[in-house]
Amino acid sequence: MSSQALDLHDAHGHDGHSSHAHQFDDPVQQRDSATLGMWAFLATEVLFFGALFVMYSVFRYRYPVMWDMGSHMLDWKLGCLNTFILLFSSLTMALAVQSAQLGKTKRLNVCLILTIVLAFGFLVVKTFEYHHKYEESVIPGRYFQIPPHEIEIYEKKYGEVFHPPSKMEASAGSETVYDPMGPYGPGPVMHDGHPEMTTAKAPLEPVFTDDYRKLQLFFALYFAMTGLHGIHVIIGIFMIGTLVYLNQKGWFTKEYNTPVEMTGLYWHFVDIVWVFLYPLLYLMDRAHS
């Protein structure tokens, strides 16, 4: 991505005698190519996230109650704050593109830096959310737990008895939990001097109750989707940072501002992904609670 932006820069070489890269006939062709390239790349990104959205939909359809509970365990206010932060950063990015097209490089600089600040703000809020989940041990994996107060809310709403993790506690230290070959063990272990394939033992008893596993799936997908989105935000920060640097070197003019525009497209894409993630993950069935 950022290298694509760089590709366009080699157009604006330091020799200064040509306004476009050697493979293009003219700046218009270069600009058109960059735009099509960025849109094609965004199509790729849609499918990249698409696989995760498919997984989300499949399991939401299959485990509606646990999906509902998982959604309620997320802090919709922080999510809402982040939505506003990102939408506002989209505005500053759009203004940056406009400033570049008008050749107002100072305003461009301010807008880009504001966008970076907002992107960092988003990450800070996200970090607090992740940290909270970490403290409550709502992290998929061996130590996944559901805080008791969440279980109370769940039981009030659905009137079902949520099976406490008694089996997990009871079996702590037993072979089932610590069997390194078991599906819940820490990972594959090679058996010394045993040339044949070792078949993994099926656990004697499930470590978690069913609902635990389903809820864990929700959080696995929550972290996968928001994590992938977060990586895109970080990449975006680097891209916009590069723009700030190049702008200060005086690269962008009224005539040549394609990299700003391309980064703008990318940034709006990152926002749109969040606009889908927020209601899907945070806002399930809020009206009834």
Place this chain on the structure above:
Amino acid sequence: MSSEALTYPIEPAKAASPGDNYLTNGFSLKSWLLTHDHKRIAILYLISISVFFVIGGLAASLVRLELITPEGDLLAHETYNKMFTVHGVVMVFFFLVPSIPAVLGNFLVPLMIGARDLAFPRINLLSWYVFIVGGLFTLVVALTGGIDTGWTFYTPYSSMFSNTYVAMAAVGVFITGFSSILTGLNFIVTIHKMRAPGLTWFRLPLFVWGQYATSLIMILGTPVLASTVALVAVERVFRIGVFDPALGGDPILFQHLFWFYSHPAVYIMILPAMGVISELISAFSRRPVFGYHFIALSSIAIAALSFLVWGHHLFVSGQSPYAGLVFSVLSFLVAVPSAIKTFNWTATLYKSSISWDTPMIYAMGFMGLFLIGGLTGLYLAAIAIDIHVTDTYFVVAHFHYIMVGGAVMGYLGGMHYWWPKISGRMYPEGWAKISAVLIFAGFNLTFFPQFIVGYWGMPRRYHTYAPEFQVLNVMSTAGASILGVAYAFPVFYFLWSLKYGEKAPANPWGATGLEWQVPSPPPTVNFEEVPVVTEEPYQYPLLEPERV
């Protein structure tokens, strides 16, 4: 493209002397490793995928040697599993997918459309480095202990149970996927935006149409595979269980997502080969391609349909039978554009003046083998037959007829056809003909028996089998030996020709197409003047061969 394009002279970086070409433009290692020239990047790809082909081939030969006898006497179970997995992973992701697009496509697409380079030369170089990094991950896996899941990484075996380096292999495949995406992106933009004046869509060489359709699949399919294998790796490390039924996940979901890319990936392999064959058939029968529009659009049709047929890999996996029904019908539909191509090639040959140069032998070989591979594909699209032959050697034979009989024959045919352009030298025709015939014979001897033994019920992926299958397996291994030797020939005579081959003229085959109008090998800038295209493609007979 604007009309001023005509008047733009090209400023070469330095004054080009008549003898200057892309090969003589710098000899240092740096001039190769940091090149932005699509032709040099094609050579980088050529060298790297050849290395991977050898690795994949060695793994295959061990598999075939093991299968001479019904007992498991050469390799242990574990080693055998690792060998067929390395063979599959390397051949699919590191040879077949990049073969024609990244080597021939990289070299030829800009030349064929009259452009000076691809739209994004740096991204092109980046894609090679990404490919190499992904390849190194896979090599490390292969050298340090291998992976035994099969190239399909089926869960939950891969994510929970396998005791091999699945996570690292998955990372390798994930990274390499981006190389494929970047190449596809580059081709799409280049073909859309950088065609020479007068080169309308329906004047494009069919090779370019094939590349375009392939690129569509690359940018739309690969990202799905990327996030899927990434989740397999995450699941393996953190045990989250999206694909593990014991943790509430769904292994069928993995298969859906995996084949959403991996079935279209088969068309990534075959579509560029079909593009090559269209060029070869036309050039060596000296006739315009019959039904040009149909062949061009059938490539797009195959690309579109490719995304709707993945479910035929799940007929026995617990997918709903109604979904199976729909996927079966859609899979049959792929036969239509494929048949359109085959019939049109045949019609091109009808009453034409055919010359039997090596590329044409490969083209004819392709048509025969693709026919068998394609028709047995119909068997497998039919649910009832598929249930009988699922996971048998019938399936193995079918996809090798498409991937090796189709894609590799196309690749080798293309390599011979354009070798004079790439290297500036002619290859030795006699040796080339011998090896082409040997490859065709060896291939059939290797894989035709597998149809029979598979239909009889020999399952794939076991290193022992019932004794009554032995005769056919010995035939298959014998064929594989011939194939292995025959594949080695081109490596040697291509290298030999670099020094001792006759100097190639600009257009040794008397073929149409812009790539034959520049010197062999082409100058770094490709075209001194932007060419203007005024004619329909394949206007044979147009030029007399310049052959000496």
